[in-house]
Amino acid sequence: MMNTHVAQHTHQMLKTNGVEKIDNKGEKEGWTEVEKVAFRIAFIFFVIMSIPWNWRWYADLFAIDWTGLHYRDLYDIARFQPSFPLLSQWLPNLYGYADWIVVLFLAIVGAVIWSVVDGKTKNYNKLYYWLLVITRYRAGIGIIGFAFTKVLPVQMPYPSEGLLNTDLGDLTQQKIYWLSIGIVPWYQVFTGLVELLAGTMLFFRKTTFYGAALLMGALGSITFVNFAYEGGVHIYASYFVLYGLFILSYYIPRIYKLTILEQYTVPINYYPAFDKAWLYILRFGLKAGVIVVFLGVLLYVQLLNFWYDPYKQPSSPGVAKLRGYYDVKAFYLNNILIPYNPYDSLRWQDLTFEKWTTMTFKVNKAQRLDLSNGGGNPIRDIDRTFEVAGVGGGRRVYHYYADTIDKVLYLQDKNIATAGATKGRQRDAEGYPNRSENQLNSRSDNYPKDWINEQAWRHIGNENNMIDPRGATTRRSNAFKESPKEVIRKKMMLHYETSDDGALVTLKGLNENRDSIKVELVRKDRKYILTRSSLDAGQYGKTH
Numbered sequence: 001m002m003n004t005h006v007a008q009h010t011h012q013m014l015k016t017n018g019v020e021k022i023d024n025k026g027e028k029e030g031w032t033e034v035e036k037v038a039f040r041i042a043f044i045f046f047v048i049m050s051i052p053w054n055w056r057w058y059a060d061l062f063a064i065d066w067t068g069l070h071y072r073d074l075y076d077i078a079r080f081q082p083s084f085p086l087l088s089q090w091l092p093n094l095y096g097y098a099d100w101i102v103v104l105f106l107a108i109v110g111a112v113i114w115s116v117v118d119g120k121t122k123n124y125n126k127l128y129y130w131l132l133v134i135t136r137y138r139a140g141i142g143i144i145g146f147a148f149t150k151v152l153p154v155q156m157p158y159p160s161e162g163l164l165n166t167d168l169g170d171l172t173q174q175k176i177y178w179l180s181i182g183i184v185p186w187y188q189v190f191t192g193l194v195e196l197l198a199g200t201m202l203f204f205r206k207t208t209f210y211g212a213a214l215l216m217g218a219l220g221s222i223t224f225v226n227f228a229y230e231g232g233v234h235i236y237a238s239y240f241v242l243y244g245l246f247i248l249s250y251y252i253p254r255i256y257k258l259t260i261l262e263q264y265t266v267p268i269n270y271y272p273a274f275d276k277a278w279l280y281i282l283r284f285g286l287k288a289g290v291i292v293v294f295l296g297v298l299l300y301v302q303l304l305n306f307w308y309d310p311y312k313q314p315s316s317p318g319v320a321k322l323r324g325y326y327d328v329k330a331f332y333l334n335n336i337l338i339p340y341n342p343y344d345s346l347r348w349q350d351l352t353f354e355k356w357t358t359m360t361f362k363v364n365k366a367q368r369l370d371l372s373n374g375g376g377n378p379i380r381d382i383d384r385t386f387e388v389a390g391v392g393g394g395r396r397v398y399h400y401y402a403d404t405i406d407k408v409l410y411l412q413d414k415n416i417a418t419a420g421a422t423k424g425r426q427r428d429a430e431g432y433p434n435r436s437e438n439q440l441n442s443r444s445d446n447y448p449k450d451w452i453n454e455q456a457w458r459h460i461g462n463e464n465n466m467i468d469p470r471g472a473t474t475r476r477s478n479a480f481k482e483s484p485k486e487v488i489r490k491k492m493m494l495h496y497e498t499s500d501d502g503a504l505v506t507l508k509g510l511n512e513n514r515d516s517i518k519v520e521l522v523r524k525d526r527k528y529i530l531t532r533s534s535l536d537a538g539q540y541g542k543t544h
Contacts, residue, residue, distance in 0.1 A: 078145025150192025175390030308471025420488030
């Protein structure tokens with residue numbers, strides 16, 4: 001069914017130094033026992049590491065609507081790594097690498113059984129070739145999915161107005177690093193192009209070495225950065241470093257011989273030759289399909305996401321007249337004027353309205369830290385927490401729905417770490433079980449369940465339709481058909497009034513404790529040293 005050919009030589013060749021013997025098919029005739037055992041372990045290990053073991057992966061795959069693709073549909077196909085919680089729970093955490101130890105143990109056990117059953121095979125040249133194919137395509141597809149969130153920079157967004165007015169000491173080291181990349185989006189694009197180039201080169205045999213070397217270098221740096229800044233992505237980054245190292249190991253002996261020993265070296269590679277037309281067509285079709293889907297289609301849907309629905313920052317435009325940075329001129333609590341004092345734990349000090357549906361304000365009272373970093377797959381704006389994740393101190397971040405007819409803002413705290421418990425288990429932004437009831441703050445909701453009445457909802461409209469129609473996807477529509485997360489968030493209801501030019505704003509209503517507040521705001525045109533890039537995600541020109 002299959003024959004073989006050799007890239008450089010197909011004649012029988014016996015190396016003059018007697019190191020290895022090549023048969024008339026260009027294959028190394030015999031492997032040592034150590035080489036065979038090592039290969040058996042590596043084969044089982046990398047096959048297991050390359051297979052999705054979570055049933056949700058297959059459910060999501062078959063649920064994809066290819067006529068209304070969301071970038072995350074393809075990204076989730078590309079982004080997976082093995083997880084065996086029932087086995088790894090018995091091991092120490094090992095910085096998150098316990099699952100790798102489980103896979104290695106399974107590989108060693110499998111290799112022992114394989115060695116007992118198969119003791120006559122002289123070499124595994126064919127299996128080695130196909131293992132390289134598996135690892136090349138697994139690493140290539142995975143890193144390309146990772147790369148496009150940087151090529152079209154949405155992974156590390158430019159700092160919001162609220163973040164620009166957050167004290168540096170209130171940011172975690174992870175947040176500081178991500179923001180340092182976010183302020184220079186063209187550098188973020190460069191890092192994405194490096195990853196994209198590495199993944200693309202892995203799809204082709206003649207450029208595999210360069211792709212693996214680039215992959216290992218780029219992701220090795222990212223792995224170290226995540227350890228140094230406690231970024232939390234070190235496991236997935238080192239997953240690709242591991243693949244890059246394995247692929248490079250195929251080339252290292254000959255490179256060592258040529259460059260270190262300075263000996264004459266002729267590369268001998270095993271490639272299968274397909275003598276049946278349908279086998280050749282199948283190979284070509286599968287390869288072309290991977291390239292079209294993960295280089296063409298994924299680029300297109302990621303571009304739509306960048307333009308209309310950037311996944312870490314809210315997608316819905318906020319009230320245009322309110323946008324900006326404000327000083328708090330006067331603050332009343334239960335009709336009592338509270339004079340300015342930077343140490344007061346009740347009085348608001350400054351306030352921002354973003355170009356999207358977020359209001360932030362600073363108050364001298366610390367809160368629990370949300371370390372989610374805004375990742376996962378949030379669809380609703382309230383679940384897009386990059387503005388608040390990794391930020392301590394006294395800056396509060398609230399999502400709002402705006403009733404622009406009656407001029408009322410319905411606000412909810414975006415910090416999930418401060419949320420109250422409800423019955424049942426909570427789920428994270430990707431829908432997986434997160435923190436149980438007793439891990440959330442235990443408190444009652446100060447607002448009734450129908451705190452936003454039907455008339456207000458008619459004025460507000462459907463959040464799913466607040467973005468440009470070109471950003472609409474089946475995944476987004478399905479998410480809004482589901483009920484929102486059942487968590488008790490701090491809430492406020494504030495009526496807003498503005499001067500004609502929007503420079504003066506008054507907020508009046510109820511705070512999270514249902515105390516009456518009145519806030520008089522004066523807009524300030526803050527001049528930042530940072531120069532904002534024109535490479536800016538999202539469309540927020542639409543007004544309410």
